[in-house]
Amino acid sequence: MLRALEIRDMLIIDRLELAFQPGLNVLTGETGAGKSILLDALGFVLGWRGRAELVRAGAEQGEVVAEFELGADHAARAVLEEAGLPSEDMLILRRVNTKDGRKTAWVNDRRCSGEVLRQLSDTLLELHGQHDDRGLLNPRGHRQLLDQYAGAGDALEAVRKAWRARGQAAKALEQAEAELAEVRAEEDFLRHAVDELSKLAPEAGEEEALDTARRRMQSAEKIREDISRAHQALSEGAEGAMSDALRWLEGASDRAEGGVDAPISALERAMVELGEAVSGVEACLDGLNFDAHELEATEERLFAIRALARKHQVGPDQLPELAETLGDRLARLDRGADDVEALRAALRHAEAGYDTAAFALSDLRKGAASGLDAAVTGELQPLKMERAVFHTEITEAEPGPEGRDAVAFTVATNPGAPAGPLNKIASGGELSRFLLALKVCLTGEDASRTMIFDEIDRGVGGATADAVGRRLKALAAGGQVLVVTHSPQVAALGAHHWQVAKRVDGEVTTSTVTPLDSEAREDEIARMLAGDTVTSEARAAARALLHG
Template sequence: MLIIDRLDLAFQPGLNVLTGETGAGKSILLDALGFVLGWRGRAELVRCGADQGEVLAEFDLGPDHPARAVLADAGLPVEDSLLLRRVNARDGRKTAWVNDRRCSGEVLRRLSETLVELHGQHDDRGLLNPRGHRHLLDDFAEASEALGATRAAWRARAEAARALQKAEAEFAEMRAEEDFLRHAVGELDALAPAPGEDAELDAARRRMQGAEKIRADIQRAGEALSDGAERAMGDALRWLEGVADRAEGGVDAPVAALERAMVELGEAVSGVEACLDGLRFDPGELEATEERLFAIRGLARKHNVQPDALPELAESLRGRLGRLDRGADDISALRSALNDADAAYDAAAGALTALRRDAASRLDRAVTTELAPLKMERAVFATQIAEADPGPEGRDDVVFTVATNPGAPAGPLNKIASGGELSRFLLALKVCLAEGEAGRTMIFDEIDRGVGGATADAVGRRLAQLSEGGQVLVVTHSPQVAALGAHHWQVAKSVRDDETTSTVVPLDPAAREDEIARMLAGDTVTDEARAAARALLYG
């Protein structure tokens, strides 16, 4: 990428220092790392003559590393080793992979927030960004429980406000149709249609309409059975029974058959009579049935529903009318609930503000303590907390401010402090805020610029402190800082066959002594410079 042909680096736990002459390519290394992490930065990272540039970065993830949650949320494989790969083509197209799965730059950026912090004079992603100061203060205050209570109170308040707004809108709508509701409910209650009644009335109406057409024939059949058939069969049975004892069994079978026929005939007569009874109706009943049937169907058409849906409609309209009648009381109760939610939010947000103010005082004292060894004992660091619009994370704006001299006005870090002062402020602040950040790589880009001697030594010792139990990468021009590194890398540029390339090599003790001597003496390394380098390295 650019002046790097191929380069493999394996940074170690602890403090890793990168040194080299100006222009050797140290910033390009950070650009490459930022590229694979999805950071905004240099758009073109393809070396001249190459079709594409490619960066791979591997991170070890502990069991509780927050990157695991980001991977799971993105549907990507969650493993102990995280491999990021991003390619920049000559035409500007960029493609990214996470654990060999394609992903977006947005996923890379979300992962980078859990993996790497970059701090330097021109970094607007970390401590210099006021939008993140409240979050940093909350971490320092260990305010997760208070934040959770405030967020829950905010959600409850929002739900109470939505419920009240919905009830007021419904009440206004019902008030606008109150006359209709009362008339419609009265009309439905007066008619009181029952489920399935339409079909029952229609069947009854059809039955009564058809009864007159068939009743006469059924009645004639009944008369024929009763007056003719029954009498004739009775006479025949009596005559046969009268001669049965003299017929020597010849009429037994006809007698039995006639007896059976008489039973069947009796059932037929009973059935006809029952049918006639069923067909018997009052003409006034037909009129009443038709009148109710037409009323139900007319009301259904009026409300544009099926007749069987009228009972459900009546229940719904009665419910709306009931809500209208008790609407004022309901709204009053919802207003009271919103007032209670407001009070609960005020209490939670107030407790969070108090926690933040207490933490701000402790942070200010801690940063002041750190500034003294960095030769900034006259500077004043202050965490300003101002009231903001209420939200799920309280109602406080938090800004880290500094005044570099007594009596000077305080202002935001990146507006007040000079380059060297800003670097020391950032380092002091980071030392105070770094507790509990194990597992994240911190990068400091020339944060020691503009300082030297004992101050540079103090900077280096604080960087070493930050690296305990974690990993810190420092790009530095300070020999005092470089001497305190646990691992030393040299960035060098060379020209071969009219092609410039940059390399990075780990330094053994002898080479490290030479590099620190060069940083002390410049182009010509003297014996005095070597002696000074050994003093820095070994005390």
């Protein structure tokens, strides 16, 4: 619940500190005193979109701090955890607005976005303002209210899950049918291309190897003659001459007294090197031997690979990958009909699952609708609308993630009068009472959120206003309700009372909020009864309201 609200330099508020309490808190004051400014400030710190100009004239920035007390299982804790923010028993929200429009927010002294504030707001506070019965007037919100009353969370989640599965199955089928149609459109090309690639069976790196072999064979004739001459010179002339020289030197070595030992060693080494050179030349000659048909076959395959690569606009080394890709597409074509039929069966299964979940939710809604109608009708009696009839109308709608039901609240305010939409049948005061009755029925045991009612008692007075006040008091039991009111009957039933007043000091206008004790409450309620001139009769009536 909301424990404290501190406002600095916002609109006509200089500095204001409020400490709220559990139960029914009422705020009263003259029209224009600034009661709505409090709500604007509270909405600002909660990230609501509101007025653009909030900073008080002459101030550099405005600031609002709100403190909320959280229970152990409060829904705000999940939002904090998801946002990576600290979760403590006291939640402190702070937001600053500079005069140039920049806004900065903190949650428990950690920077956060306005979106996080709005998510927290949904768990912390519920505002019903002077024109906020649009939630009742807009049938799009009626289904959500009925689901809240029915406790349909699990059933609704089952429908949403089934709707997602249905959508995924439909998308998979659509994609498969489109792919099959696309592949069928190029079936002739695929079969020809796969057959052509399969027959040629190119390998990665093959084009480069074939090109190298082709160039080697083409140049072989040009260099073979010179290499043959070199082989002849080495094996016949050079080898013979060196052998003769070595033999002669070895014959003379005994008489040369060591003078030819070094030349002999050098020749022996040269003979070894010469042998290696001859072997290398012979190997080269062997490598230059080829069949003319081999060159022709190499060129034919090389040209075929290059032509196929140009045809498919890929590199020669990419042909094996292309063959695999086209083969897969052809395989999908061959098995495509079976795949599509399987996906159609999956879609039928998903649709059946959705129908089962949606019909179960519909049954739950129809059962809850009768209970809600009876509960709201029961709540209307103490609100002096005992002859009004509230009815929840459920009709079939287009299937969606929240089922296939359209829900609308209809009313008949007088016996015999036809039922119709709230906004066409109920007056402003009646709308407020319908809203209050509905809120009493929907709140139940949930007191985790602070509820704020901004002049929900407008258009009513006397005994009806007293009945509204008593329902607000009952709604606040075990929780917290803040009411901005002009009704003395409602104000008298509050557990805590604040007076909002506007003060003009020279050229400066400021708004103040003062907590009222018993005596001051009597004065304020007397003012609300009598107007500017408070009479003894008004004070007596105020005392009667406070103690009656």
